[in-house]
Structures are given as structure tokens and as C-alpha cells.
Amino acid sequence: MAVNDQYELYCLADRLFYDTADRRGIEIPDFAVAGREVPRGWSHQPSDTWFHYAPTGHDVPPQGWKIHVSAGLADAARVLEIVWDYCVERDIPFKFLRSRSVVTMLNSKGAARGASGKLVTIYPRQDCLELTLKELDGLLAGVRGPYILSDLRYGDGPLFVRYGGFVARRCVAANGDLVPAMENDRGELVPDVRGPSFTVPDWVELPGFLTPHLEARNAVTTTELPYAVESVMHFSNGGGVYLATDRRSGERVVLKEARPMAGLDAAERDAVARLQHEREVLRRLDGLDCVPGYRDYFVLGDHHFLVMEFVDATPLQRTLVRTFPLTKADATAESIAEYTVWALDTLPKVRAAIEALHERGVVFCDLHPNNILVTPEGRLVLIDFEVATFVEDRGRSVLAHPAFQAPADRRGADVDHYALACLTLGLFAPQLTITVPLARAKASQLGRLIVDTFPVPPELVKRAVHTISGPIGGGPTASVTLGDPMAAMARAILASATPERADRLFPGDPAQFRPGGGVNLAHGAAGVLFALDAAGAGRFPDLEEWLLRQRPESPPGFYDGLHGVAYVLDRFGHVDRALDLVDRAMAGRWRELDLGLWSGLAGIGLNLLHLGLDARPLVELCAERLPDDVPETSGGANPRAGLLYGLSGPALLFLRAYDHTRDPALLDLAERALRLDLKRCVLTSDGSLQVNQGWRTLPYLDEGSVGIAIVLADLLRQRPGSSLAAALPDLLKVGRCRFFVQPGLFAGRAGMVMADRTLIPGLDWHVLPYRDGIAFPGDQLLRLSMDFATGTAGVLYALSGTPLPFTHPLGAEPYAVPGGVPLRPPAKEVIGAPNS
Structure with missing residues (x-):
């Protein structure tokens, strides 16, 4: 998971939830x-x-x-x-x-x-x-x-x-x-x-x-430079990083660019100020094998460039992603042990590099796996020193990866010690130290999970936990029972409600602040109330009344707009209001929408069928616009694959339309749509079939293999002899994986639970306390979320065993979740004041 910096804007106002900068928490003057x-x-x-x-x-x-x-x-x-x-x-x-x-x-x-x-x-x-x-x-x-x-x-x-x-x-x-x-x-x-x-x-x-x-x-060109640029290695808003050749010596070098007044950090320094600072740091560290050698510095057209030694190496993050065993369907005790040996061999090398910096009086301040390079010969090199500080200044990090950023009370070398401790946990629980600021006890719980899962020395983990948060709850093996986790989730969701607000009822993803986002099925009140009801937590008339009062300027779609709200209101018996919303949605330019289930024709058509209304124009339009062929790779400039954004959504519409008409041509269309989505899948090294986006493969419910599997299994109930049947076991094989970075329904573990109930206990990697219940972080893991698509309501819905709207469960009957599912949250801790 790459951290999306746009989410940080919504972290300014509240310590626990994404919110707009002008709402709650700290005062942000205009x-x-x-x-x-x-x-x-x-x-x-x-x-x-x-x-x-x-x-x-x-x-x-x-x-x-x-x-x-x-x-x-x-x-x-x-x-x-x-x-x-x-x-x-x-x-x-x-x-x-x-x-x-x-x-x-x-x-x-x-x-x-x-x-x-x-x-x-x-x-x-x-x-x-x-x-x-x-x-x-x-x-x-x-x-x-x-x-x-x-x-x-x-x-x-x-x-x-x-x-x-x-x-x-x-x-x-x-x-x-x-x-x-x-x-x-x-x-x-x-x-x-x-x-x-x-x-x-x-x-x-x-x-x-x-x-x-x-x-x-x-008129500004690079032709007069003594460096020939070969390729772009990386772009950020602060500038680019380029691979080049020194025309004079033939040496391959790295050019790091800084744009003036761009790329601001928390101290309001721009990219140029940081690059000039990095030049001074590299000069101080000159000669260390764990640091790229300094070569040159020049200015071109107001842009500043630092020239460094090119280190032909692999970032530690890439090695971690490629080899981390718990994300593989074929993980074994042997592969877990092998990975542990590699991790335990790597950590002392990183520590030695950091200590070498400290001996020269430099604090790195930005230690994370993407800033650690390892050459094939085993040389370990740290890169990106633009926010480094000097030991004597007792400073702190102002621009660091949030999973490794030290709290305000850590200064000087302790900033690097904190990041090293996070790296110790992060090699065995990737990205999850990002949730520690949401509950201090989380580090202790992660430590216990790591010791239970990997053959790692407990004392190593215990020291890392102590560095991060001190000895909480008796150390890494502490555990607390909160009773029935579904009831605990419902308590947390209800405790977070803010009916006094007009923009949203429950905190969720920042997408809830888009038009209609506070009420819709994915991120708004409709989805949360729908999940509570589906999970047996009850109906809440006062909160439903909040939803009924809203007159949102929403798009027409199912998960992002009016049709999803209408679906929930109809379920709750507010039929007239639901039909009013449908009338509003259909009065717009719905013919211009995409084919998908999330916001397009498939979702709208499915809801019309559900409500007993005429969906034939949408079915016909989806059939007409169904492509004859698609590229083998989704993502980028190509349309997505999968249930919510790909052609599996229209396939689901064709299947439900078949239920009404028994027209076999609709099954032909469903099969064709699924075949096109399957074309975008690739067999991965562990034997699982996943959606291929070129730079990554996806297993998830929204635009990955499990979403396709749910619709394919539905088709096979009607056409068990379809040639597509052979793909189903490989699509579902990803359910054998034991680790997913995010917990959410559409792009995380909860969605995988819809296909494989054995994944439920693994939700304890993400669970956090909130008031007298438990909750889960949303997308990017920076804040808690209660919404359906990314947060606690979606996890609750997945545990309930209820299939997604318009789908059938993969098994013959929905799974009945017993009380006391063995989630293991961190030590009980009240981390939210009323409406915090």
C-alpha cells in the first residue's frame, strides 16, 4: 500500500477520524x-x-x-x-x-x-x-x-x-x-x-x-549540461529524480531535482531548501559506504540539481513485497522461517548504517524500506537525506513516512531509534505501525501477533515495542477479551454518530465529503445503517430520520449515489422516499455513465430490478456497450476489471435480468463479460489468479479476483458446464493468504472474508479500541473509519455473512457467525471522548 498524501489534509482536524480542516479539533485559521x-x-x-x-x-x-x-x-x-x-x-x-x-x-x-x-x-x-x-x-x-x-x-x-x-x-x-x-x-x-x-x-x-x-x-533545455539524462526514476511535487551519465567521465549518476517554492514540508521549507541541506549532509557523510557519494550541484532554469553516485540496487520495500510469505497463498512453515532469517539478517545491517550516521553527527529522520537500498553484493545504502538533522540540534522529523514517524516527544537520535523499532515490527507486519498513533497499545498487540506467527526472538520484538510505546499490557503477549466482536463493533459505530452535523452522520473515508458522500452507501449514513441492520444490531429510527432529512446533490449511482440510498430506504420500509430518489436519479444524464456497479449503469439497473421497476433500457445499453475485446492489463489508461469497476458488474446485471426473463441470451452476455474480465487476470507465482494492473496484481472485492469469483460462481449455478468454471478455484486461491494490509470491505481483508470465512481471525492485525467497543482504520490506515466501503461497518457486514446486494453467497447458505469470534484487540483503552 502506497500512502496517498491527499489523505493527510483530512488528518489535520481530528486525531482519530478523517475530517474537513474547518470542522473539529485544532483551529485552522483562514x-x-x-x-x-x-x-x-x-x-x-x-x-x-x-x-x-x-x-x-x-x-x-x-x-x-x-x-x-x-x-x-x-x-x-x-x-x-x-x-x-x-x-x-x-x-x-x-x-x-x-x-x-x-x-x-x-x-x-x-x-x-x-x-x-x-x-x-x-x-x-x-x-x-x-x-x-x-x-x-x-x-x-x-x-x-x-x-x-x-x-x-x-x-x-x-x-x-x-x-x-x-x-x-x-x-x-x-x-x-x-x-x-x-x-x-x-x-x-x-x-x-x-x-x-x-x-x-x-x-x-x-x-x-x-x-x-x-x-x-x-527555450530551456538540458542539451548544454555535462550530464545526459537516460530515464526518470521518480517524480514528486518537489521535483524529479533522474538516471544520467556524466558526459565527461562516463559515470552513471543520479540527478535529484528541486523546484523552488514547491514540495513544502511541515516546517514550510521548499524542495530547494531541503536539497541544499541534503548537499551539506552528504558532504558531512562523505566516505561512508552506506551513503551515496556526493558528485556535484548546479542550477538550471531556477531548478536546482544535486548529483550523486548511482547505486544499482533494489529498495528493501520491493524485496519485502516480493518475499513476504503471508501474502502468498502457498506459504509454508519453511517459507515463513526462511523469510524470518532474511529479516533478522537485514535488521542489524540497517542498525549499523544508522549508527554510522550518528557517529558523524547526522540523524537520518526518514528511515523506511523505500529509502534503504541493497545491492546484489550485499551493500546496504541509505538514500534521501533532505530532512536529516544534526545530532547536536536535537531536532525531529518534519517529512517522514507515517508508519515510521516518531511522535513529538522523540528528538535527535531517538527519532531514528523509533523508526528502527517500527522497521523491526514492519518487516513482519508491513505498514501496520501506521496505526500506533490511534492507540498506544497497538504496538504491544502487533508484537504479540508477530511472535505468535514468526520464529522471531521474543526479546527482539519486546525491545522494539518498548522503544515505540513502553511496556504496555504486560508486553508483546498481552491480550484482552471484549466479548462478541460484532456487538463491540456496533457499539463503536453508534458511539461515533454525530446527528448534530449536517454533512455526515458517521465518520468515514474522505470521499464522504464529496457531493452526496455523507449519505451514500459506500461512505455515508445509508451504508452504515444498512450494515447495522444486516448484522442484527438493530434499527435506529432517530438515525434513519437523519438520513430521511437529507436532500443530497448526489450522483445517480448505486454505491456512490442516489440509487444506493434508495435501496436502503426501501429495505427500511420508506418506499415512497426511495422511489422519489429513484425518480431524481433517472431524471439526470444517466446514459453517459460507465458500465460499472459502483457508479454506473450496472448498479442502477440492478436496483431498478430489485425495486420491480423497468430496467430494460439499462440492460440493453450495457449489452450494446459491452466491448468485443479488452487489453490484457487493467489499470492505467485501460478500464478496470472486477466487480465494482469492471465488467463483472454488468455480468451481475445480466444474471439478475435472467432471473426475471429466463432469456438465455442474457447468460451469454454474462459469460462474455466475465470472460473479458478474466482476460485481465494473470496467474501469480503462488498459483492464485489475480487482476493484473501491470505494476501490481489485485485480489480484492472491488477490482480484483474475489469480486470476479463471486459473479462467476453465480453464473455457474445456471451454467455449470461453462468453460470459465476452471478459473474459479484459482480466483479463490488467494483466500489462503494470511495477511492483507487494509481491513476494509472493498479493498481489504473484510472483502476476502466474503469468499473465505477462515480469514476472520486475521482481522486482529487491524482491530483497535474505540470507547467501549472496537473499530478499524479506513483506507491508508491513518484514521479510524466507520463506513461501509473502507471501515468498521464493512467489517461488521462481512462478519454477518450477508452477501453483497444482488449477489449470492459462495456457499449454499450464508455463514452464521457464532458469538465470540476470536479477534484479539489491543489492551482495552478509551481513545475517544464524546464526538471526538
């Missing part, structure tokens, strides 16, 4: 200009990141050339005042980032490269574009800001331009996602691509006055 009174005749729309302003009664074109203003934090407040005064006086709509914290997050090293740098977006009249740029350029003279990669820079100031949408419109992209859209010259909605390079749509002509600016942009 820019002063945000406190101005809304001008008369203007409208104001706030969001968790932007403040939107527009004159009322003025028609805004749907698309055109927009202006972006970039500014560093030192100039941001002044820039906002200038832009406000200019735009309000001329009735020009605009929006700006609401606070310094949001600016820092959206300009951080891990932020999206294309969108980073934008402080203000201005929507000018197209006949005044040149004048607006010229006047603002004069008003903003001297302002410095990060380069906006998606745009064309106007002059050498903070103004950038790009052609794109002015109003919110969406279309289906090639990968099946709904994305921002604009209209082409044929009147068709096409993706409004916002990538890390400036492009002009084919049907749009670059205004003549911008031609010199484009020529200036293209």
Missing part, C-alpha cells in the same frame, strides 16, 4: 481576506479547500482560458487582497485556497504535481484575457510562487494560464472514472486533463499574444 464581508451582488460558496466568489446574475461561460495565480506563503496574504480588489471591482469570478495549512498541504512533496502551486483561480471574460493578465502582472510585480506545471507561465511573474472548464461538468474517462469535463468542437464532453505538463486541446487555438511565452517556456 486567510484574513476570507473574513471580508461578501460584496453586495455576489455569492460565496466555501468548501474544505477553496472559497468561491462570483457576481450573481452574470453568465459564466462553461469553459475557456483561466488564470491561475501562484504565490509563496510569504506573499500569499498580500496577493489575495490584490486579487480580491481587482476581481470584485470588475465582476470577475474567482476562488482561492482558504488557509496557509491548505496551501502547505496542496504544495507538499506528495501533492498532485499538475494542480500544485495554484493559490487563486480567476475566470476572466475571454475578450479581456490579455488585458486582465497585463493588469494583474503589473499589480503583482515582485511576487514569487511555485511554477504551475499544468499551465503556461505569463512572463516571469506569478501568473499562469490554461484552457479548461469553468463550471463543474463530468464525463467518463477511458479508465471508467467520472472526471472533470469540457466540451470539444463536436459538442461532446471529454476529460479536462490537468496533468503535469501544459497542453492545448486540439480544437482550441493558442491566443497569439501567448506565443512568445510558449517559446520562452520551450
